[in-house]
Amino acid sequence: MGLLSKGHLHEVDRADLVGEFIGQTAPKVKEAIEKARGGILFIDEAYALTRSKEDSKDYGREVIEVLIKEMSDGPGDIAIMAAGYPKEMEDFINFNPGLKSRFKYYFHFDDYTPDELILIAEYAAEKRSIIVNPKAKEYINKLLIDAYRDRDHTFGNARYAYSLIDEGKMNMGLRLIKLPNVKRLSGKTLSTITLADVKKIKAGKKKKIIRIPIDEELLKIATNELKALIGMNHIKAEVNDMIKLVRYYRETGKDVLNKFSIHTIFTGNPGTGKTTLARIMGKIYKSLGLLERGHVVETGREGLVAGYTGQTAIKTKAKLDEAMGGVLFIDEAYALSDGGQNSFGKEAIEVILKHMEDKRGKFAIIAAGYPDNMDVFLHANPGLKSRFDRVWQFYDYAADTLLKIAIQMFADENLVADKDAKKFLLEYLNGLYEKRDKFFGNARSVRKIVEQAVKKQNLRMASLPSEERTTTMMETVTILDLKEIAIEQKDDKKRMGFR
Incomplete structure (x- = not known):
């Protein structure tokens, strides 16, 4: 089409664009732009550039300003593409008035369907010159269908399909090494994934400990916001202890995600800082690697409960899916326990409990309200009290x-x-x-x-x-x-x- 002189792709993320000190960011961005000149500058997880809207000193803002200037006054011969999760990219595009007018094309990529994922897995095997025998193929197809059924915003799509073939291939190699007279085996045998190879995939995933490095920059931003809050000294002390423990567990190789239950009850009267702290905790959990995204979805009974039988479960699940990777902050959560045994609020609580069990470590719930009412909420279902093992009291300000x-x-x-x-x-x-x-x-x-x-x-x-x-x-x-x-x-x- 002749729109770009080279057509190459230069891929970057926040770490490639943001400097550590004043004066370092703009040169890094300009360097990335020049490397992409003649082709495409692809910014992955672009929303990370706007992750600290409250902090005017965050260097991500400077990246956006340089990009806007390039898109407005630059010499051209470059296409800038920004990618990320839908909700976060909406926040990104609204972060600066200049962004929306400069990104003229918006494309939404739907998750691949199970049939498409199966075709992708077959293509991945073909690309790697691997044969998948019928029983192994049947098992891989089941893994893909189950993963699609249980998917949330972190679902890997094609990446997951490729990973199944790659892990199956690795397990095949480990199996073949143990066989006697490997050199006498046929080429077909040496390149065939069997059921035994793929059955190890799921078991291996259960044992795998995921370690996300601590984001020191974001942690500093969040802890500074925490320090700036007036009062709450007892809560600040607990948060600091948690940060110390996370560091210790990482140093000693322990599974941090299984050491912490980050579902929390906030009790206190209005205006004591519950919502503000919830937003800060989202950043802290993300910076420590306890949550992937750290965003906070704020809701109340009206955001979870519908007026018709069967609709509450759908509405609550949608809100929980929105919060995956972050924090679901339920204000006046005790309202869910009002209305008797057959209330729709009870249905919402049951859905929430199931997600807390099935999606452990993938999100956090912070339920807030008046002290007496929250005690009633915790006793509304036998499973609630055991899952909220941390209660923080917000005292009235003197x-x-x-x-x-x-x-x-x-x-x-x-x-x-x-x-x-x-x-x-x-x-x-x-x-x-x-x-x-x-x-x-x-x-x-x-x-x-x-x-x-x-x-x-x-x-x-x-x-x-x-x-x-x-x-x-x-x-x-x-x-x-x-x-x-x-x-x-x-x-x-x-x-x-x-x-």
Whole structure:
């Protein structure tokens, strides 16, 4: 077609493009572009470049900026292809406004059907000059069909079909070595995979210990996010102990995946940081190699339960499949145990339990809710308590901690509270804390107060003539901005609990 001068393929991933230090990333990306010039730059698992959206210092952003510049202003003679899982690639393409307009073609690759996988396995054997006898072929076909039936997003498709032939070939070679007078055997015998060769494949896979290297870069990002959280010292200590143990188990060659059950119960009132911590834990689990993807799928009863018989199992399984390789965060999980013995919530719990057993080590569930309600949830089914062997309590924030959270929120808006404002806010927060109940909003209540105070402060500045405003005034929250909120909320009959 003459669209490219060479037509070669240069394949890269995040590790090939991202530098370790400031100033290293752009040259690496430009080098990859020049190597691909005249052909295709294929970026595998491109979504990894956007894995830390909250961290403005992540060098993956720089990769994207250089790529966008090349796609806009570069000399051309290059095609850039980015590949990855569907959901993650959707996040990737929406990460930067410039990406969507520059990738004009989108192709979705469906999983191969069992019939197609069988044909691929036959082709792989032919390419390797291997004969598969009828019984061995029947067994391989069954493995392919079973794998397709149990597949999730990690399913290897053609790669899996090829691996069966390769492992069968290896087992054939090991079998033949043990035979006497191998040199007298016919060429056909020396190149035929038998049932005994392929039967060892499944057994070998059960014994195999998968070791994913620790991603130190991602671990540092995640642990820094954890350290930045105000409070939660008891949970931070547990997470740090877990990281130490994972390192120790890897050093001593132990099976890390069987040493940890990462399904966890989070109990606490609203606004205590449960959702935030779940997102951080997804990154930590991925960085440690405990989970492949580490993404977090957030849901509640409405995302799992349907209104008709038989539909709940389908809906719950779809949500679990979406979470494979990552974390399924079920907020207000106790709602699944409401409604009596025949409720659809019970059906959802049964499906969840089956996946926790059948897909052990492939995903994590974090179920969250109020302490008393979560105790009821754990007793809704005899299998729940044994599978959630870790319970983390999120305590209500005391007034001094809530003040620290408010100060940080003001800082995020480039504002500071003056001395009188801090004193007033501390007294006000202490009053809220002393009168709290199970619906107390904690950090969510603080966020509401801060948002209102910022609005009041902005309106106060907007009411002043521009020549009367000083930089200090424009960056300062005063007691005036807070007292008005306190009066408004005192007159408000509604409960101050935020969801």
